[in-house]
Amino acid sequence: MAYRFPPDWLEELRQRADIVQVVSGYVNLKQTGTRFVGLCPFHNETAPSFSVDSQKQLYYCFGCKAGGTVFDFIKDIEHLKFQEAVTYLADRVNMPLPEMANDNEYYERRSKRERIYLANKAAALIYHKTLWEPEGAKVLEYFKSRGLDDRTITMFGLGAAPNNNILISHLKNEGFNESELLEANLISNKKGKYFDVFRNRALFPIIDLYGNVLGFGGRALNDSLPKYLNTSETLAFNKRKTVYAANLLRKQKGLNRVLLVEGYMDVIALTQYGLNGVVATLGTALTKEQAQLMGRFAPEIHICFDGDDAGQNAIDKAIKIFDDAKITTRILVVPDKMDPDDYIRKFGKDKFNAIKTMNTITYRVKRAKKGLDMSVDEVRVNYAKKCSEILAELDDPVEIESQIKNIMIETGFSREVLLAQIAVEKPGIHKAFIKKEIDKKRTISKNTTKDIDIPAAEQLLLAVLMSKKLPFDTFDENLFSSELLKNTFKEIQNNKSAALILDETTKEEDLTVLNRIFATVVPDEVNELMQMAQDCVIKIKRQKLSDELKKMQENLNNLPQEKQVEEMYKATKILEQLKKLT
Template sequence: MTNISKEKIDEILNKADIVSIISVYVSTHKKGRNFWAVCPFHNDSEPSMSISPEKKIYKCFSCGASGNAIDFVKNFKRVDFITSLIEVAKNAGINLDEIKNSEQRSKHTSQQEKIFEINEQAMNLFKTIIYSIEGVKAMEYLQKRNISKSEIEYWDIGFAAKNIKLYDKLIEKGYEQKQLLAAELITLKDGKVYDYFFDRIIFPIKNEDDKIIGFSARTMEEITPKYVNSRETIVFKKSELAYNINNVLKIINMKKELIVLEGFMDVIALKRIGIENSIALMGTSLSEFHLKLFKKLKSKIILFLDGDGPGVQATLKIAKKLLQQNIKVTIVNNDTKYDPDELINQGKQEILKIMIEKSIHPIKFVIEKLYQENDVSNPDWLKKYLNETFEFIQMSNDLIVNETFLNELAKITNMNIDVIKKYYDAFTNNHHFNTGYQNDEVSKQVVISTPTKKDNLKPKSKNGEAIAENKILVNLLNTNEFLETISNKIDLIGNVDMRLVIEEVIKKYKNHQYAGHDLKKILKLIEESNLDSSIALMDIVTTPLNNIEFTQKSLDDSFLTLEIFKKIKERDELDIRLKEAKDFQIKKSYAKMKDALTKEIMKLEKIRGNK
C-alpha cells in the first residue's frame, strides 16, 4: 500500500512548473502575469483557461474546470491520482521513494503484461523488416495506397516477411514457446511451428493504455481474406476493438465529438486530412464495451459507416443501441457508395468534410433512407415503413424533435398529419420503450437511476464481489480516512459504473467540494455531476450490510475479495479457451496458466482465511 503525505504532495506542487506541464498538452501564451490556453475540457474556440505560475493553479472561465498540476494531468489523460502525481513529481525533480519501494498494482495481470511485452517486440521486428530489402514490396504497395513514410512511422506499420521467422527471433530474445502460443503469434501443426502472420503488411492495434493488444494483417495479393486479425487472447477480444482509441483519448476533451468508422484504413485516411478524432470498430458490430467507452467519453458520436446496403443496416442497428443508452449521436449520410478512405484517395476530402459537418439526426436518417426503396401504393409497405420509423421516434424524449419528424413523415408520405399522429399514438401504446428517464417521485428516492431487476449491484449474499464494492463505496461516501488506499486500488473495482461513481467521489474530496460525514450533500453532488451510471445509490447506502464500521483491516479484506474475484474471472476465461483449443500444445499451455492462477487464488484465499 502506498502512503504519500500531504506535505510531500504540497512540496511537489510547489516545485512543479504548472505552465510547462500544461504546455505539453495544449498551446499556451503569456498575457500579463498569467498564461492562457484554449480549454481542453470543453468545446472552446478562444483561450478561456487561465494558468497562474504564482498560485500554481489553472481555471477555465467558461466551463469552470480548475485545479492544480496534478488535477490537470489526471483529468486530461484520464489517469489515476498516483500516475498523475508521478508525472508532476518528475517535472519537479522529486523522487517518490514511497512509490518505488511499494508494491504497485497493475490494472493488468502478469500474463497480460507479458503478452503486451511480446507484442511490442513483434511490432519492433515488423517495423524493422518493412524498411529492409524484404519490405520493398510492402513499401511500394503502401505508397500506391497513398500512405506516406511519415504515416508508416506514426501508425507503427510493419511487414511480416516469409523469409524472416518471428518465432525464431522471439525465441532468441528469451521468450518461451508457451508464451508465444498464449500471444497467438504462432501456430503448432504436426509438431512444427509456424508464424501466424506472414507475407502481410502489419497494423498494430492498441488499447486505451497505448499497449498493443493484437494485429491486423493485410495481404498485397488479390486473395481472400484481405485482412487477418489476431486470434483471441486474454488481451485481444474481437468485441472490444477501437482502433486509434489510444490517440483519441489525448484530444477528445477538446473535440467533444467522436467519429466512428468501420475500418482502420478510414481512420488513417482521416488523420491525413487533419481529422484526428476517429476510431474504427474493425467491423460493424457495437458491443457493450463500446457503449461503456462512449458513455465514459461523454462526447457526441458521429456514425460514418459504408453507404451500401449492409452499411446502412449496420448504421441503423448501432444508432438504435446508442439512442437506447441516451448517447447523443448523428449520422453521416453517405450516398457516394464509397468509404472515407476511397473518397480521400479520390481527392474528395472537402466533400467528405462537408458530409461530416452536415451529419444528421438518426430519425431523419431513418426517414430518408428507408423511404428510398419505397412502394407508397402498397399499404403493407407503408405500414412497415411507418412502424420502423416510429421505433426510432419513440426513443426520443424531446417533444419538439418528435413533432418535427412526425410532420416530416406526413410530408414525405403525403399523408394527413392527424392520421400520422393517430397511428403513432396507437403504435406507442402497443410498443412501450424505456428511455431510461424517471419521474420526479422516483428521482427523489434514487440519486442516479432506478434499480432494475437486472441490477447486479444490489447486495446479495451470493454476490461477494458486489458486496465488497458496495462497502468500499459507502465507506468513501462517509469519510476520506482511507482516500489514498481506495484511489490506489480503484482498478480492482470490476464494475465500470461503480468505478465511475467512486472516482467522482474521490474527485469531490480532492477538489475540497466535500469533507465527509454528509451523505445528503455528497449524493446531491453526484447527482449534479450527471454521471452515465446505473448505480442505485440510495439502495446501497440504506442497506445495513454495507454500513458496518470500517477499519483499515475491513477495507483491506474488501479489496482482497475483489482481487480474488478478478483472478477467478481470469481463470474462467482461460478455462473457456482451454476447452475450445484443439492443439495439444496450446491446451497444455493454457492448462499451466490455469494451474498458476488457481494457485494464486488459493494463496489469496488462505490470506483471507487467516485474517
Template sequence: MNVPDSFLESLRQQVDIVEVVSEYVQLRKNGRSLTGLCPFHNERTPSFSVSPERQMYHCFGCGAGGTVFRFIMDIEGLPFAEAVAYLAERQGIALPAHFGVGRTASNPKLERFREAHALAAKVFNHILMNTDAGVQALNYLLSRGISRTTIMSYQLGFAPKPGNVLIPFLKRKGFSESELLECGLAVELGSAVTDRFRGRVMIPIADRKGRVVAFGGRAMDEGVKPKYLNSPEYELFHKSQLLFHYHLARKAIRKEKQALLLEGYMDVIAVQQAGIEHGVATLGTSLTEEQAHLLKADCDKVVIAYDGDQAGRKATVRAIDILEGVGISPLVLRIPDGMDPDEYIRANGATAFARLLNRNTLSVVQFLLDELRQGAQLVSAVGRTEFVRQALRILAERATPVEQEYELRNLSQEFNLSVETLKEELRTFSKQSKRRTFGRETSGSKTVAQPLARADQQASIRLLQAVLFSREAAEYLMEKGLTELAEPVQTALLSNLYAWRLENPDGSPSAFVDQLEDESLAHFASSLFFYEVPEFSTALLDDYLRALELHRLEQLHRSLLRQWIEAEAGGDEERSTEIKLQVEQIQDQIATLKQPRAIHAE
C-alpha cells in the same frame, strides 16, 4: 509501499485533479464544482462531481470517490504505487530512490509483452520499407493512396508469407516461446512454434497510452480467409475495450466535440491522411458499450460512417442504440453507391469526402426513415400505408417536435395526406411510446428518491467533517468521549479518523482518504468534501452532540413505551411501575434537550 508522506503531499499539490479527470470525463461548471457523467457506472443524468478547491471527486450515484490517486487507481485499474508512479511521470517529477524497482516488479510480464510488440512493429515496418520481401505489400499500400509518410506514422509493416521470421528474432532478443505464444505473436503449428502472421500487411494496434499491444493483419493474397486477422485476446488486448487510433484522435475529438466512427483500419488511415483527425474504428467487431464509454469521455456526438452496403447499415442501427444508451447523440454519414470511406476518398478525393461529411450527415430519425424506405413496397397501396405507419412510429419514439413537424409535412406532400390526419395518428403512437417508456423506467430504474436524512444522520456527517477538517474539533470530540454515530459506516469512519488524527495531528484531509485501505470507507470519506464545511465552534459541536443524544433518547423512549404496554397487558404491575418511572425520566431528559438554545449559524 515505502514512499515518504512528504513526496505524496508534494505530488498531490502539483497534480490538478480537474486536468486529470478531464482526460476521461467531460466536465461542466456547476457552482464551485464541476460535474459530468460518471465513468464508473451507467448514467444519463450527471451525478459525478469534481472539486477544484478540495482536489477531490465523488459520484453521488455509485459512491465512487477520493483523491486524484484513487481516480487513477479506479479508472486505469492500477494499484496505489503504480498510480503514484503514473502521476509522477505525467508531471515530470522524479520518483524517490528505489521506488521504480517496486513498480516494475508489480507486473514484469506485461512489460515484457509490450516490449515484444514494440520490437515486432519495428521488424514488420523494416521488412515493408527496406526488403525485397516487402515490395509487393508496399506497392499495394501506395496503390491505395497511402503515402510513405503515413506508412511510417502508423508503423505499417509486412509479415512475409513463409513466416518464421519474427519469432527467431525475438528469441535472440531474450524472449521465450511461451511468452510469445501467450501474448499472441507466435502460434503452434504441429510441433513447431512459428509466426502467427504470415503474408499480411501489418497494422499495429495501440492502447490508450499509444503502446503497441496487438496487430491487425490484412491478407495480401485474394481468397485468403479471414481477410483481416487480429491478435488473439490476452491481458493487454481486449477488442471490446479499445478503439483503433483512439490515442491519436482524442485531442481532435475533444476539439471537434465529436468523433467519426469508422468500420475499418484503412478507413481511419484514409480519412486521417485526408486531414480528418477525429476518426476511430472498432477492432473487427460491432461497437461495444465499453467503446461507447471511451468516446463519451471526450464528446457528446458521434458521426457513424460505416460502409454503405447492407451489412454496414445494419451495423449502424446497432451502433445507434449503443451510443444513445450511454448518452451520446449519434449522426449518420450517408456514403453514396454503397462505398466505404476509403473507397470514396480514393474515387473522389479528400476534399469531396470533407464536403460529404458536412453536407450528407443525417440525424438518427432521417437515417431510420431512409432505412425504412429502402425496404418499403411503395408501389402498392398496402405498402405505402404500412410505410407511413412505421414512419410515424419512428417519429413518435425518436423525433423532436421540430423534426416531427418537418417530416410530417414531407409525408403529407409525398402521400397526399393531410397534416392533421398524420398528427392524429402520430398522437396514437406517442401515447403507446410513453406507456412503454414509463414501464421501462419504473421497473428498470436503479435510482429512487431518497428520504431526507434524519437529524442524527446529518449531525453525524458534521461531526465527521469536524474531525477530518479541524484538529481542535477532533481533540474536543475525543475529550467528550464521542465514539458512536448514527450509522455503522459513520462509526467505522470515525474510528479510523481518530486513529489517524492521533498519529497525524496536522495531517492533510486528502492524505487521510488516500491511506484508507477499505475502499468503501474511502468512497464515503470523499463525500464529506462535497458538503459545505462550517466554522466549527464548541457550541456548534455541542449542538450536534445534543442531536445525537436526543435521537438516542427518543429511540429508547419508544422502546420503553412498547415494554410498558406489554407489562400492563400481562398484568405485571411491578414491572409496569418500574418502566413507567424510566419513561418519565427519559421524558424529562428529552424535554431538557429540546429547550430553546442559542442558534449557531453554519
C-alpha cells in the same frame, strides 16, 4: 467522493503519484518557488495561467478555474470517473489495488500481461522496420497504392510481415521465450514447429489508449484467407474493449465528435487528410464497452460506415447500442455509396466535412422507405405505421413536426391521422427526453459552474490559515459566514490536507471556491502572514457591523417611536466599534 478505497491507501497513492510528475506527462511545467506553471491543458491559452503546487499537491487554472488533486487531474484529462482515475494512477505507479494486495495470481497475470505488451511492441518495431526493407516492398507498395504517405505510415506504426518466419529469432534475442510469444499469439505451434502467425500480410498494430500494443490486424496481400486476420484474444487483448486508433483519440483535445468508421484503412486515410477523432471497431460488431469508451471523448458520435447493405445494417445495430448507452449519435452517409476512404481521397477534406449528418430518426425513417413501392396502398399504410413507431420515440415536438411533414407528402395521410397513430405507439418511457437530460449534464463544463458569493476577506483568511503557520486558537470559526468555509476552517484545524478536503467535497460549486482558495499565493514570512490575517479579520468584522447597521436603518421606520430611540442608541455603539476597527 464516494470512498471505495481506504483513505490511508489513497493517501499513500497520492504521495507516490506526485502531482508535479503526473502533470508533467501532459503539460510543460516551469518551476517558480514551490509552484510550477504551464499552459492549461483544459482550455486554449497562449500565456500560462495553469499552476501546480508541489507542497499542497494541487493544481489550479486561473483562466478556466479547473483545479483539484492529482485524481481530479487524471479524471478530467483522461475522461475517467473518479474510481477509474484512482485505478489508472495506481497502475501507473505499480501500486496494487487494496483488494489485490495479497493476491499472487493477480501479480502473475499482471506480469504476464506486461510481457505480452513488451513482446508486441518489439514485434511492431520489427514489422515496421521490415516495411522499409526489400522483404517489405510488396506491402509498402500496397500502402502507397492506397495513397498513404511516409508520415502517416510511421504515425500508425504500420508494418510488413514477410513470407518467412522472422519473429522467433529476433524476439528470442531480445529475451522473450517461446511460451511468452505463444501467449501473445505472435507465433503458433504446429506439430512441434513454431511459425509466425502473420505472414505475407500488411500489418496494423492495435494500440490502446495508453500506448500499449495489444495485437495486430493483418491484411492478406494475395488470395489467402482470411483476408483480414486479427490477433486472437490474449491476456492483454480483448477486442470488445477497445477501438482502433484509441491512442490518437486520447491525444486529441476538445473533440466535438468522434467519427466511427468501418475499416482500419478508413481511419488512416481520414486521419492523413486532417480529420481528428476517427476510430474503428476491431473486426467485430460494435460493443457497449466500445460505445462508452468513445462517449468519453466527445459529446456525440458520428457513424460513417460503407455504403453497401452490410454497412447500412451495421449502422442499425450501432444506433441501438449507442442509444442504450445514452450517447448522442448522428449518421454520416457518404454520397453515391462510396467508402469514406475513397471519397476523401477523391474529393478532399473540405468536401468530406461538408457532408451533412442526419439524426438517427431521420436516418431510420429514410431506411424504412428504402425499396418500397409507394403507389401500393398497403405499402403506404405499413410505411406510415413504421414511421409513427419511430417518431413515437421522440419527445421534441419541433422534431416530430418536421418529420411528419415529409411523411405526409410521401404517404398522403393527413397530419392528424399521423399524430393519432404516433399517440397509439407512444410508449411510457420518454427515451428522447432522458437522453437530452444526460446531454445537458455532459456539456456543463467547469467554467460555467456557479460561483458562490463569499466575501473575499473570508477567502483570503482561509488561504492564509491554510499555510498552517499561525496559531489556530486566535481565530474563530464564526468569522466565516458560510457553512462551507466554517467546516473547511475546522478541517484545516484538524490538520487535514487540502488534497484530502477536496477529495471529500462533492458539490461542484464548493469545489470551485475551495480550489481557488487553496491556489491563492500567500507570503512565506510568519509576520507578514499574521499581518494579512489581522487585516482580513478587521475587514470581516467591519463588514458584519456595517451589514447590521444597514439592516437596522432599513427597519427603523417600521418600529414604534420608543423602540426607535433604543435602536439608534444601539446603532451609535456599533458605529463606535466600527471606528475602533480602522
